[in-house]
Amino acid sequence: MMRCLLVLLSIAPLLVACGHLPRSIDRVALVDQLVQQQEYGQARRELADLDTSDPQFAALANRRRALRPLIQQFEANTVRESEQLQRRNQWVEALAVIDNGLQKLVDSDRLQAARGRVLLGRDRYLEAIETELQLRQGELLAKQQTLLERRAKAKPGNIRYRLELWRQRRKSADITDQLIACASGQSAGSALAADCLKVAESLDQSPEQAQRLAQLRSGLQSKKMIHTRPPRSSEPGVNAQRELSVLKQEYRDLVDARWWPQAQQKMLELQARAPAGDKEVETWSLKLQESIDSEVQLFLKLGQTYYSQGSLQRALQAWRYAADLAPDDQEVQAHIGRVQRFLEKLQRLDAAEG
Structure with missing residues (x-):
């Protein structure tokens, strides 16, 4: 008899859990405990459906009325704590505060909206850092480029100097694109847009x-x-002639330094500004093309030398420099394509072995 009683007592909790035995739960005490632990979501679910025949109905109804302002206060405190962390740029902690709140109050629209604001604020903060990095990189590139230009100008025949200057200018072109995108994406007239433009123009x-x-x-x-006003002149023809003279001097400087891509751009400006039939500009244009053709052949052969020595990256750089001067040259493009395909094949083999 005693053995049967012990067995019955041991399985009673299981029968209660499965609904085979009536249960008597102090729901008021349970709700009070959940509120004390700030488990407001569970407390709200516990108070969602009240039975008027329940002896605890009145007490539970009072607690349901009292729960709403507690939830509102909890949401407000959670959002306030998160915002304080955001102002200190502590984004991981700010997001953790909101997520902890959502664990206790899963269906809170206010906390969900606050979480979205944290993520948006973090993205804007990261964008600001990226922009600052671009500005600093642009400023550094401008200073380095000035030094590289001086070195290349002092010894124009040095191929290594010209290649390093070319690589630097390719980096500058990428940063310039990013700074233009920065200025375009800012509100019109913002200080950040002005900073991006200033560095890009350098x-x-x-x-x-x-x-x-x-x-x-x-x-x-x-x-x-930017408060600028173009100067007024009663002699527009004189100004045009002066500007043309400046352009011609700039072009001669570029040719002397053998900076062919920039000389090409300056020649386009000269041809657009010079009067029709300007013999000097026409002669310069022909000589420029001859010089560029000679430069392309020089770097084409240099790339072939590097390639025969197994220096694929150097060969690729030499041929890309030549391609910048003559983008339609099929021989140069064929060399670049062959090296790129070979390097891609090596990468796939390395990935397969890894």
């Missing part, structure tokens, strides 16, 4: 980049961020 630009920068600069001027 770097070398392609004709397309220069045109885009001029458009953005015009937009800033229209917003009165």
Whole structure:
């Protein structure tokens, strides 16, 4: 008899859990415990459906009425704590505060909205850091480029100097694109847009980049961020002649330094500004093309030398430099394509072995 009683007592909790025996739970005490632990979501679910025949109905109804302001206060405190952390740029901690709140109050629209604001604020903070990095990289590139230009100008025949200057200018072109995107994405007339433009203008630009920068600069001027006014002159012909003389001197400097890509761009400006039939500009244009053809052949052979020595990256750099000067040269493009395919094959083999 005693053995049967012990067995019955041992399985009674299981029968209660399965609903085979009636249960008597102090729901008021349970709700009070959940509220004390700030488990407001569970407390709200426990108080969702009240039975008027329940002896504890009145007490439970009172607690349901009292729960709403507690939840509102909990949400407000959670959001406030998260915002304080955001102001200190402690984004991981700010997000953790919201997530902890959502664990206790899963269906809180206010906390879900606050979480979205944290993520948006973090993204904007990271964008600001990226922009600052681009600005600092642009400033550094501009200083380095000036030194590399001086070195290349002092010894124009040094191929290594010219290649290093070319690589630097390719980096500058990428940063310029990023700074243009930065200025375009900012509100018109913002200080950040002006900073991005200032640094971008200190770097070398392609004709397309220069045109885009001029458009953005015009937009800033229209917003009165930059107070400039073109000088008035009663002698427009004199001014045009002076500007043409400046362009010609700039072109001669570039040719002397053997900076052929920049000389090409300057020649396009000269041809657009010079009067029709300007013999000097026509002669320069022919000589420039001859010089560029000679430069392309020089770096084509240099790339072949590097390639025969197994220096694939150096060969690729030499041929890419030649391609910048003569983008339609099929022989140069064929060499570049062959090396790129070979390097891609090596990468796939390395990945397969890894």
